[in-house]
Amino acid sequence: MTEYGRGRGSEPWHPEDPLYGDGGWGGQQARTGQQSPYGGQPQHCPEQPQPQQQPQYGDWGTGGQPAYGPQQYPPQYDQQQYAGQTQQPYPQQQYDTGNWPTGAQPQLSYTGDPTDPYPQQAAAFGGEQPDLYGTPDAYPPPEPPGRRRAEPEPGADWDPGPDQGEHAFFSGEGENDDEPGERRGRGERRGRGGKGKRSRNGCACLVVALVFGGGLAGVTYFGYQFYQDRFGAAPDYAGEGTDEQVTVEIPKGAAGAEIGRRLKAAGVVKSVDAFVAAQSQNPDGESIQAGAYLLNKQMSAKSAVEMMLDPKSQNNVMVTPGQRNVAVYRAIDEKLGLESGTTEDVAEKQYKSLGLPSWARNSTDAQVKDPLEGFLFPGTYPAAKGMKPEAVLKEMITQANRQYGQYDLDAQAKTLNLDNPMQVITVASLVQAEGKTEDDFRRMAEVVYNRLSPDNTETYQLLQFDSTFNYLKGESNINISEDEINSNQDPYNTYTQKGLPPGPIGNPGAEALKAALNPTDDGWMYFVATDGLNKTEFARTHDEFLDLKDKFNESAGN
Structure with missing residues (x-):
């Protein structure tokens, strides 16, 4: 081998x-x-x-x-x-x-073998073998007709099909191309070509183009708005506005942005940002106070700031510490353009429905001249034409409730040997009326409590305050004759009536109220305005009081 x-x-x-x-x-x-x-x-x-x-x-x-x-x-x-x-x-x-x-x-x-997968393959390798591509005998075996991919027909557009990257939306799949109950192969469906598919594809492209174009336009618009909001000049009117005027109320503590929002809502300025910018550029812009302002519509932000700083545009009523109600009523009538006496009449008839605290309504003496006295708390309040007087009064009383509510006046009254919270407010009104400085307020409060004491052997529970007599007379006079005082028996005359007057004689401020709740403990019993105006001096005994009285007479030229 x-x-x-x-x-x-x-x-x-x-x-x-x-x-x-x-x-x-x-x-x-x-x-x-x-x-x-x-x-x-x-x-x-x-x-x-x-x-x-x-x-x-x-x-x-x-x-x-x-x-x-x-x-x-x-x-x-x-x-x-x-x-x-x-x-x-x-x-x-x-x-x-x-x-x-x-x-x-x-x-x-x-000869053939039933297990041979290639029954028609040539016997030897290297010889001529027939080309079986495209015939049923090709390997791998051709797909069944239902899955076979048809060759593109001559002249027809090439359609890759969903499995070659085409979305079913463009291929038209899902539409009723086949009759119900029939399933057609891909080649049978796609071999049709024709105008129907091109029409659908064209419509789909048009829809996509419109959606894309609309989206691009939206992005452009909002991008422009974003740029304008962040970097562009704030929208603003020009000039001093129209002839139409509106009243805008600015609450206490409102900052520039809050003021701008209220002005924009009333049609005064065009944007909040424009007002904030104008306020910051004005040296006095931060001094805009709470209250009501009469302004023109469609003003430039700069003009609005300048007009709000002008006192003529401010439609407010200001209540000062110690001011009596009769003066407040007159101011409200003037601001609202009402006949004189209108607000006072409303206060007299509607006082129970204006928001007084329960202890004030229940303890109101029949001899009280004004149930609202002491409850129009000092501050600045909107009061413009078109508003009702009861609305203005309610705002003032609401502020008084807010301030008085900080203290437990029932408990404080008992501690100070007073009958009720109403007497606490009455003491505060006396302190406010007689005192000249904050340092005077606590000593003045001690004088009141010492004279109200049952052990008082100096004045025997008589307060002897000129302020109470002036209140009942509706005046402010420090030169009151003894005959006039001693002949008047009005409950508010503390020269002839022991104890406190029936009610407050004015509207005390926060400092006077604090002094009434926290008096000194130095034994003060007397006081005299020795210069007749601002300087108040205190004494413990009657002899010291007489010395102070002589000092007053010298300064007054008596």
């Missing part, structure tokens, strides 16, 4: 091996330099005809492998036996046990 063509793999060579010879795989690979399927080494096969060998039966060489007998087939080699190369399994052929021919070998007929 010759050694020609024997590989160096794990399998021995056999003369009946169909790969040996010019027409087999061994010959082809030897000539082309390709690797042998048996051992990975090229086959060395001489091109001269070889002497015919008689078939040998039995073991091969040293491998101990049995030779193939007559009519036997070589073993089916799987892919792992080919050193990693992917090869199709040997076609099963019938082999002649006769001499091995040299040269080109004829194609052997294939």
Whole structure:
């Protein structure tokens, strides 16, 4: 047995091996330099005809492998036996046990094997094989008609289909192209081409273009608005506005932005930012006070700030500490353009419905001249034409309730040996009327409580305040004759009536109220305005009082 063509793999060579010879795989690979399927080494096969060998039966060489007998087939080699190369399994052929021919070998007929997946494949590799592409015999097997992709028809637009990147929206899928109950293959549906699909695609593109264009326009608009809001000049009117005027109420504590919002809502300025900018640019802009302002509509922000700083535009009523109600009523009538006495009449008839605290309504003495006295708390309040007087009064009383509500006046009254909270407010009104400075207020409060004391042997519970007599007279006079005082028996005359007057004699401020709740404890019993105006001096005894009285007479030229 010759050694020609024997590989160096794990399998021995056999003369009946169909790969040996010019027409087999061994010959082809030897000539082309390709690797042998048996051992990975090229086959060395001489091109001269070889002497015919008689078939040998039995073991091969040293491998101990049995030779193939007559009519036997070589073993089916799987892919792992080919050193990693992917090869199709040997076609099963019938082999002649006769001499091995040299040269080109004829194609052997294939009897067919029901387990062979390639029944029509050629018997030997390297010969002419028919082109099965496009036929039912092609490998891999063609898809069934329902799944087969049709080739584009000549002249028709190419349609990649949803699985090639086209969205179902553009492909028209989902529309009623097929009759109910029918399923058509992709090729059958897409092979139609035609104008229907192009029309749908065109409409879809138009819709996308419109949506994209609208979105771009929206982004542009809002981008411009964002730029204007952040970096552009704030919208503003020009000039001093129209002839139409409106009243704008500015609450206490309102800052620039809040004022701007109220002005914009009333139609005075065009934007809040414009007003805030104008206020910050005006040196006096921060001095705008709470109250009501009569302003023109559609004013520039700069003009609005300037007009609000002008006292003529301020429609407010200011209640000063110690001011009596009769003066407040007159001011309200004037601001609202009402007939004189209108607000006073409302206060007299409607005082129970204007928001007084319960302790004030319940403790009101029949001798009280004005139930609202002491409850129009000092401050600035809006009062413009068109407003009702009761609305202005309610705002003042609301502020008084807010201030008085900070203290437990029931408990404070008991601590100070007073009958009720109403007397606390009355004491505060006396302190406010008689005192000249904040330092005077606490000492003045002590004088009141010491004179009200049952142990008072200096004045015997008589307050003897000129302020109470002036209140009942509706005047402010420090030069009151003794005859006039001693002849008047009015409940508010503290020269002739012991104890406190029936009610407050004015509207005390916050400092006077605090002093009434926290008097000094130095034994003060007397006081005299020695200069007749602002300087008040205090004394503990009657003799000290007489010295102060002489000092007053000297300053007054008496």
